[in-house]
Amino acid sequence: MQWETVIGLEVHTQLSTQSKIFSGAPTTFGAAPNAQACAVDIALPGALPVLNHGAVERAIRFGLSVGAKINSPSIFARKNYFYPDLPKGYQISQYELPVVAGGSVKIQVGGAGNEYEKTIRLTRAHLEEDAGKSLHEDFQGMTGIDLNRAGTPLLEIVSEPDMRSSDEAVAFAKTLHSLVRWIDICDGNMQEGSFRCDANVSVRLLGSDRLGTRCEIKNLNSFRFLEKAINYEARRQIEILEDGGTIRQETRLYDSDKNETRTMRSKEDAQDYRYFPDPDLLPLAISEDWVNHIRTMLPQLPEARRSNYITEYGLSSYDAGVLTSSKEMASYFESTVELLPIQAKLCANWIMSEVNGRLHKESLDIAQCPVTPAQLSLLLLRISDGTISGKTAKDVFDAMWRVECNGDADLIIESKGLKQISDMSEIEKLIDDILAANPQQVSDYHNGKEKAFNSLVGQVMKATKGKANPSQVNDLLKKKLAG
Amino acid sequence: MLNSSLQQLSALIAAKKISSVELTNEFLSRVKAQNPVYNAFITVNEEMSLAQAHAADAMIASGQGQPLTGIPIAQKDIFCTKGWLTTCGSKMLSNFISPYDAGVIERFNTVGAVNIGKTNMDEFAMGSSNETSFYGPVRNPWDITTVPGGSSGGSACAVAARMAPAATGTDTGGSIRQPAALCGISGIKPTYGLVSRYGMIAFASSLDQGGPMAKSAEDLALMMNVMVGFDTRDSTSLQRASEDYSRDLARPLQGLRIGLPREYFVEGLSSDVASAVESAIAEYRKLGAETVEVSLHNTKLSIPVYYVLAPAEASSNLSRFDGVRYGHRAPEYTDLNDMYQKSRAQGFGAEVKRRILIGTYVLSHGYYDAYYIQAQKLRRLIAQDFSEAFKHCDIIMGPTTPTTSFPLGEKSGDPVQMYLSDTYTIATNLAGLPGMSIPAGFGSNNRPVGLHIIGNYFAEAQMLNAAHQYQQVTDWHIRIPDTLNGL
Numbered sequence: 001m002q003w004e005t006v007i008g009l010e011v012h013t014q015l016s017t018q019s020k021i022f023s024g025a026p027t028t029f030g031a032a033p034n035a036q037a038c039a040v041d042i043a044l045p046g047a048l049p050v051l052n053h054g055a056v057e058r059a060i061r062f063g064l065s066v067g068a069k070i071n072s073p074s075i076f077a078r079k080n081y082f083y084p085d086l087p088k089g090y091q092i093s094q095y096e097l098p099v100v101a102g103g104s105v106k107i108q109v110g111g112a113g114n115e116y117e118k119t120i121r122l123t124r125a126h127l128e129e130d131a132g133k134s135l136h137e138d139f140q141g142m143t144g145i146d147l148n149r150a151g152t153p154l155l156e157i158v159s160e161p162d163m164r165s166s167d168e169a170v171a172f173a174k175t176l177h178s179l180v181r182w183i184d185i186c187d188g189n190m191q192e193g194s195f196r197c198d199a200n201v202s203v204r205l206l207g208s209d210r211l212g213t214r215c216e217i218k219n220l221n222s223f224r225f226l227e228k229a230i231n232y233e234a235r236r237q238i239e240i241l242e243d244g245g246t247i248r249q250e251t252r253l254y255d256s257d258k259n260e261t262r263t264m265r266s267k268e269d270a271q272d273y274r275y276f277p278d279p280d281l282l283p284l285a286i287s288e289d290w291v292n293h294i295r296t297m298l299p300q301l302p303e304a305r306r307s308n309y310i311t312e313y314g315l316s317s318y319d320a321g322v323l324t325s326s327k328e329m330a331s332y333f334e335s336t337v338e339l340l341p342i343q344a345k346l347c348a349n350w351i352m353s354e355v356n357g358r359l360h361k362e363s364l365d366i367a368q369c370p371v372t373p374a375q376l377s378l379l380l381l382r383i384s385d386g387t388i389s390g391k392t393a394k395d396v397f398d399a400m401w402r403v404e405c406n407g408d409a410d411l412i413i414e415s416k417g418l419k420q421i422s423d424m425s426e427i428e429k430l431i432d433d434i435l436a437a438n439p440q441q442v443s444d445y446h447n448g449k450e451k452a453f454n455s456l457v458g459q460v461m462k463a464t465k466g467k468a469n470p471s472q473v474n475d476l477l478k479k480k481l482a483g
Numbered sequence: 484m485l486n487s488s489l490q491q492l493s494a495l496i497a498a499k500k501i502s503s504v505e506l507t508n509e510f511l512s513r514v515k516a517q518n519p520v521y522n523a524f525i526t527v528n529e530e531m532s533l534a535q536a537h538a539a540d541a542m543i544a545s546g547q548g549q550p551l552t553g554i555p556i557a558q559k560d561i562f563c564t565k566g567w568l569t570t571c572g573s574k575m576l577s578n579f580i581s582p583y584d585a586g587v588i589e590r591f592n593t594v595g596a597v598n599i600g601k602t603n604m605d606e607f608a609m610g611s612s613n614e615t616s617f618y619g620p621v622r623n624p625w626d627i628t629t630v631p632g633g634s635s636g637g638s639a640c641a642v643a644a645r646m647a648p649a650a651t652g653t654d655t656g657g658s659i660r661q662p663a664a665l666c667g668i669s670g671i672k673p674t675y676g677l678v679s680r681y682g683m684i685a686f687a688s689s690l691d692q693g694g695p696m697a698k699s700a701e702d703l704a705l706m707m708n709v710m711v712g713f714d715t716r717d718s719t720s721l722q723r724a725s726e727d728y729s730r731d732l733a734r735p736l737q738g739l740r741i742g743l744p745r746e747y748f749v750e751g752l753s754s755d756v757a758s759a760v761e762s763a764i765a766e767y768r769k770l771g772a773e774t775v776e777v778s779l780h781n782t783k784l785s786i787p788v789y790y791v792l793a794p795a796e797a798s799s800n801l802s803r804f805d806g807v808r809y810g811h812r813a814p815e816y817t818d819l820n821d822m823y824q825k826s827r828a829q830g831f832g833a834e835v836k837r838r839i840l841i842g843t844y845v846l847s848h849g850y851y852d853a854y855y856i857q858a859q860k861l862r863r864l865i866a867q868d869f870s871e872a873f874k875h876c877d878i879i880m881g882p883t884t885p886t887t888s889f890p891l892g893e894k895s896g897d898p899v900q901m902y903l904s905d906t907y908t909i910a911t912n913l914a915g916l917p918g919m920s921i922p923a924g925f926g927s928n929n930r931p932v933g934l935h936i937i938g939n940y941f942a943e944a945q946m947l948n949a950a951h952q953y954q955q956v957t958d959w960h961i962r963i964p965d966t967l968n969g970l
Contacts, residue, residue: 039582039583042808043803043808044563044581044582044583044809045563045569045571045576045579045581045684045803045804046562046563046585046680046681046682046683046684046685047681047682048680048681048685048716048717048718049718050715050716050717050718051718078799080798080799080802080846082802082805082823084805084807084819087803087807087808088802088803089799089801089802089803089805090799090802143819145807145808272847272848274798274799274843274846274847274848274851275846276795276799276846276851276855279687279688279689279719279796280685280688280718280719281718282718282719
C-alpha cells in the first residue's frame, strides 16, 4: 500500500512591536521575571486591554504580502480556559473574523536539480496575545509564574492541509520564516520562541481524496524538529493503519531526545473554549486608506526579487531562492553583483558556497560578514580577468576573511605573490623543460593515454606554484605535443 | 451641614466658611455613628480621608478650588482605589488592597474631592437588594427592615442616610437607578462609554457604566462634570467634546414631549408605585410638557436577554479571580485544579456562582447560537424599539421599579422574583441609553417611589433639566426618613 502524508501548519510568529498587544509594557526578551508585567498583564481587577495598532499594522503587512484579504471589521474574541500563566483566565485571540483571511505562499522544495515549486494556501492569520511562563524548577514543589511574556503580540498563521511531505512542510516554514523577517514583522529568533510551529499531520492511501484523522504536534521550534516530528508521526500513523488500527484525534508533543511524539491530550479531553467577542474591545475597523498606505510602504517581496534574479541575471531558480532567503542575503548579493554585473553567476556561486559556508561554520549572520560586497566583487573581478585562478581566490578569500590588508584582494595578491603567470614565453619554456624531462609520458600520450596528459599539466602547474592559468597551460601543452 | 447639597457645601468651602477637614470630620463622625445601623460602608479610613481633606484645603488656599474640591464623596467598592481595600463586596477580594486608581477615582482625586469611604454592594454587582454582599446586607434608611436595592445599595443608603453628600455607583441592569428609587434619592446611569470603566471591576463589560448618586439632579450634574470624560485606557470610552451638565438645568419644560411606554404601565406594576408615577407625570404636564404613548414592544424580552448576556460576560470576566496572583486562595489544596476549585468555591457567593454557571452554559459549544447569538439579535431589537420611540418623544418616563423596597430576605431565595425588580431598567443598559431615577413620592408604608427617566444617547443634560425642573416644584427629593429628623 502506498501512503500519502497530509500536513497543515499553524505558525506562531511573535510580532516585533516595542510594547505588548494590549498594554504598554515592553516586550524585550530576557528581563527579570515579572519586571515587564503591568496591571493589564497581571489582570488586576478592573484592568482593561487597549489594542496596539502596531500589531495590527504588522498583521496587515503580512496579509498584503501573501495576497490575502484584510477583514474589516475584524473581531477580537476571548478563548476561555484556566491556567496559572494565563492571568485573565482567557486569551484574547480572534475567532470568526481574523485580520487576515486567505492568501497563499509559493515554496521551492528539494535541492538544486530536483527542485519543484508549489503553492500553499493559507486559511487565515489572526492576532492574539501570548501567555506567560510557568517555571517548575527552583520552587521546591511549587510553581513560579513569569508574566513577562504574557500579552506579547503573536500572529498565528494557519495553512490549508496542502503539504505532502516533511520536506514541503519545512520549505513552507522556511519560506514563512524568511518572509516575516523580510517584511520586518518578526525577528524570527527561534531559540527565543519568536517563531514556532504546530503541525497537523494525517495520512491516507495515495489517490484517496478524503483526509485521514489528524494529530496535532505542538510547539516545534526548529526546522529540524519539524521535519523529524512529521516523519515520525507519519510513520507512526501508517504503522497503526497497516496493523488495522485507527488513528485517535489528539494533540501530541515531540520529544527531541527520543525522536518520538507522544500524547498530550486526546480529543475527548479537548476543552470547550467558549469563544465569544471580547466586549472590552470594539470591532476593529481597518480603513482602505490605512491598508493602501501600508501597501505603499511594503518592500519588494522575495518572490518578486527571485524572479528578477532569474530573468535579469540568468540564475537558476534554486540559486535565486537561496539568495532571496533573507533581505540581508539579497542585498549582499545585489551589492556584489552591482559592481560585477556580467559575472552574476560567479557572484551567486561564491556567495552561496564560500561566503555562506564560512558564515555557517562560524555561526555568523550575513550582516556580520567580515568581507564586504565591494571587497568580494574585487576578488571576483580578479578571477574573471585572469589575475588569479579560482583556486587561488579561495586562499585570498581566507586572507580577506581574516581582514588581512584591510580585506583588499589586490593587496593580498600582491603581498603573497599570487598573481597568475600569463607571460606565454615563460610558460612555454617551462613546458619545453618538462616535456624534455618526461619522454615516457609524452610517448604514453601519443599512444592515447589521457592520464599522461593530466600528469603533464599537473607538473607544469606545480612548477609555476599554481600561478599559471590552467586553460592556457592546457592549450599550450596540446599544441606542443601535437607538434 | 449633613443635609446640604453639593452646591451649598461647595459655596461654604469656597467662601472658607468651613474647611474640607472640618467637613470631612463631620461626615466621618456621622458614618462612625450610623454605619453600624445601616452597614453602608465596607471600608472607612479616616487617616486617608483626612489626608485628602488637608490636600484639598491646600488647593483651596492656593486658589485652585473647583466645585467638588474638599467635598466628601462615598465611592462604591467596585472602583479600584490605590491603597484602599477594594473588595467588590466579595470574599474573593476581601484581602485586595488596590495598587492603582480607577479612572473615575483619578478624576475625583484630580479635582480634590475627598474619598469618605468605600460603600457596600452586592457581590461583584450581582444583585438587586444588596443581600449578596459578603459584608452583609445594607439597610434601607426609610425602613431598616427592608432592602436598599442593589447593587449600589451602600451608596444609595449612604446618601439617603446623610452619611455622604453624594456617591458613585455603577449600573449594569439598574444598579444605580433601582437603589436610588428604593432609597428616595437621585441617580443617573450615563450613556454607555461616557464614564471610564478603567479600574471599575467588570461584571458585564458591554453593560457596565459608572454614574453618580446624590440628593438632587443639580448635584448629579456637578458629579457628572467630574466623572464623564474620555479615557485612553478603556477602549469603549467615547472621545467627545466635554460638556457642562449643569448648563440646561434652568430651561423651562414647555413643549417637552414625554413618551410613556404602554408596556411599563401594565401587570406587575404595583398600584402604589403606579399612582405616584402618574402624579409625577401630571406634574410634568403642569410644567408644560406633553405626553405621548409610545411602545417598547420587546420590553418583555429584556430580562431573558439580559440574563443570557450579562452572565456570559461575567463568567469570563470573573475567571481572573483564580487565587493565583491576588485575592482569596484556599488555605489547603492538593493540586492546581483543586486550588482553583476550592479557592473559587470559597471565594464566591451563591448568586455569583449561579451567574458564572449560567454564563458558562450559554457560551458552551452547542448552546452558543441558541442563547448568546439569539440574545445579541434581540438586544438589537430592543435598542431599535427605543430609536423608534424617540422619533415620537424627547424623553421617556415610567416607574423605576415595579414595587417599593421589600423586606430583607423576601426575595433572596427566589432569583427570578429578584430579577424582576429590574424589569424597567435593564432595557436601557441593553440599548446603551442613559437612564435616571428621581424621587417621586411615596408608596404604601411610606416607602419611596422612583420616577424613571430615559433619554436618547448623550441626552444627559436634557434629562437633568427635566429632573431639576420637577425638583423645583416638588420636595420629594429633600424629604428624609423620620429617624433622621433633627439633622
